[in-house]
Amino acid sequence: AQSVTQLGSHVSVSEGALVLLRCNYSSSVPPYLFWYVQYPNQGLQLLLKYTTGATLVKGINGFEAEFKKSETSFHLTKPSAHMSDAAEYFCAVTGRAGTALIFGKGTTLSVSS
């Protein structure tokens, strides 16, 4: 069974500041890990994913995440926040391709000027 915990339901940063959104997972099998972004009244858009291989993965819009097995974490970062990054971010896990994603509760990112 899998589960996801996203620490912090709401994160606020200033434009140009570092963005750090935290995700810890639980999985009884090697996980596939994902970060999705959701803008108001829209569906989920894939930011990045980890399957196997390199533990630092780069995604769209300057985001990246590092898979740390020993810490069961997959935190999302971006060096410099932009106003357009304001959205809801979801971390998700699955144990096998083609099966249900298990999502965290999401983190709302606010960016102020």
Added chain:
Amino acid sequence: EAGVVQSPRYKIIEKKQPVAFWCNPISGHNTLYWYRQNLGQGPELLIRYENEEAVDDSQLPKDRFSAERLKGVDSTLKIQPAELGDSAVYLCASSSRGLETQYFGPGTRLLVL
């Protein structure tokens, strides 16, 4: 390439009324998922299809919810009768056989009054 298409985008109904949602997945994607997203939560799987077969419907409330995927392409999710607690966003996603990435549609936002 067209993404996942859902309709309607918004639906307001009275409780006890029926409602149906339609989804057309990305062309060639054999796996189709219906998720429900309650306010302030991450999506949760309702049902998963591989081609026309429902392979995971353990979380579908079968007393009032039904789904079909005729010919293994588009799918319909129905609620009859709707209850106040069914107010949520219903998301459809699809993926290609053996691949882990799920692509989401824009969702249908349901309000039951």
